[in-house]
Amino acid sequence: MSFAGRDASEIEALHTDRYLEALLAQRDLGSSPGPHPRSAAVAGPIAAASTAAGSAPADSGPDETAAVANEGHVDPAIAFAAARLGRDLVRVHPSFRFEERLARRLADIAAAMRLPAAAGAEGSAVPVIPFPFGAESDPAADAFVAPGPAFPRPVLIGGAVASAAISLAGAALVAWRLGRPGADPMTRAIRAAHQLRDATLPARTRLD
Amino acid sequence: MARPVFRRVDGAEEALRRVAHLDADRALVVAARRDPSRFDALYRKYLAQVYNLAYYELGNHHDAEDATERTFVAALAALPRFEERARPAAGEGASTFRVWLFRIARNVVANRRRELRRHPEAPLDAAAAIADPLDIEGGLDRRSDADAAWAAVARLPADRRRAIVLRFVDEMTTAEIAGVLGRSEGAVRVLLHRALRTVARELGAGGR
Numbered sequence: 001m002s003f004a005g006r007d008a009s010e011i012e013a014l015h016t017d018r019y020l021e022a023l024l025a026q027r028d029l030g031s032s033p034g035p036h037p038r039s040a041a042v043a044g045p046i047a048a049a050s051t052a053a054g055s056a057p058a059d060s061g062p063d064e065t066a067a068v069a070n071e072g073h074v075d076p077a078i079a080f081a082a083a084r085l086g087r088d089l090v091r092v093h094p095s096f097r098f099e100e101r102l103a104r105r106l107a108d109i110a111a112a113m114r115l116p117a118a119a120g121a122e123g124s125a126v127p128v129i130p131f132p133f134g135a136e137s138d139p140a141a142d143a144f145v146a147p148g149p150a151f152p153r154p155v156l157i158g159g160a161v162a163s164a165a166i167s168l169a170g171a172a173l174v175a176w177r178l179g180r181p182g183a184d185p186m187t188r189a190i191r192a193a194h195q196l197r198d199a200t201l202p203a204r205t206r207l208d
Numbered sequence: 209m210a211r212p213v214f215r216r217v218d219g220a221e222e223a224l225r226r227v228a229h230l231d232a233d234r235a236l237v238v239a240a241r242r243d244p245s246r247f248d249a250l251y252r253k254y255l256a257q258v259y260n261l262a263y264y265e266l267g268n269h270h271d272a273e274d275a276t277e278r279t280f281v282a283a284l285a286a287l288p289r290f291e292e293r294a295r296p297a298a299g300e301g302a303s304t305f306r307v308w309l310f311r312i313a314r315n316v317v318a319n320r321r322r323e324l325r326r327h328p329e330a331p332l333d334a335a336a337a338i339a340d341p342l343d344i345e346g347g348l349d350r351r352s353d354a355d356a357a358w359a360a361v362a363r364l365p366a367d368r369r370r371a372i373v374l375r376f377v378d379e380m381t382t383a384e385i386a387g388v389l390g391r392s393e394g395a396v397r398v399l400l401h402r403a404l405r406t407v408a409r410e411l412g413a414g415g416r
Binding site: 009010013016017084086088103106 | 245361372377394400
């Protein structure tokens with residue numbers, strides 16, 4: 001780390017920061033059996049000096065830590081304050097009752113956050129039974145039916161009924177219009193000409 | 209000789225491995241994004257830390273619980289928008305999720321403080337929890353020390369106090385604190401350095 005271009009307070013702050021990192025690493029080393037990932041990089045000489053001096057890292061008090069501070073050129077007053085805060089600012093844990101209550105609330109929110117069903121799939125799924133030959137059809141009647149699936153695809157019953165109804169209504173309208181005399185002279189003339197032409201055309205050229 | 213396309217794929221995989229290695233919570237975050245009910249693991253991991261920040265900022269268990277609950281509910285709701293930004297400077301074992309979560313907590317706590325319009329000047333009850341009930345004299349000394357330390361921290365300006373709590377209670381690195389407070393690492397170093405100087409003065413460093 002280069003200190004070029006920095007003023008004295010920045011350099012002091014850097015020393016303090018390095019010292020605090022070392023304290024953190026020292027605490028990690030003392031509290032866990034294995035090396036903490038962060039410790040290897042920053043613990044280095046200070047932790048080693050501390051161990052060599054016979055001080056227990058986890059239990060080091062303000063005085064011991066202030067002694068360690070000189071390794072990083074830290075003001076002893078700052079080292080003292082850091083040690084006091086490290087010791088006296090205790091960690092607190094919320095009550096287990098609160099922990100479980102909040103866990104349940106989060107679980108409820110998580111359940112509500114799951115992807116909603118696609119449009120049109122809000123209701124329960126209903127299996128489509130092929131009509132008229134379902135799985136529970138009469139085996140005796142099936143014997144008279146050609147093999148193979150009668151309706152390999154799902155059937156849209158409502159749509160089929162609607163389209164059939166429209167087709168019937170259309171056929172009825174055409175038949176009624178053909179049999180009905182025209183409302184005005186021009187319509188009657190056109191219809192008469194059409195019938196005359198149908199009657200005079202050769203049979204092979206007629207479409208019907 | 210490998211073709212360039214293979215080199216590109218190798219590079220991407222290497223970058224992915226590096227990010228996964230850097231961000232300690234990557235697997236948990238990915239799982240929680242796929243299935244929000246898996247957020248529980250992140251919640252259990254960081255509950256105490258978030259609670260500590262809220263408790264030291266707000267000064268009582270009731271407000272701390274409320275702020276903690278708001279923080280985790282907001283985090284769960286915003287998890288799909290979370291972006292992992294692990295970088296080598298953050299150091300090994302760093303978690304961008306932790307920084308992101310603490311930013312939410314910081315905002316929640318700040319809002320709560322604005323609502324309350326008061327500062328946690330009263331000594332914390334936490335000091336009593338660590339005192340040995342059989343060592344009455346030592347316990348009283350310890351509590352007195354803890355009260356004095358907290359009183360010194362509580363009188364600091366908000367940013368310095370927050371930096372101290374994140375450093376000494378939640379044991380964050382300078383980079384993580386910078387991420388939480390939305391400041392540069394240099395600014396955080398100076399904040400901590402000045403805060404420690406003030407605390408040392410308050411605690412009468414050199415004597416006790």
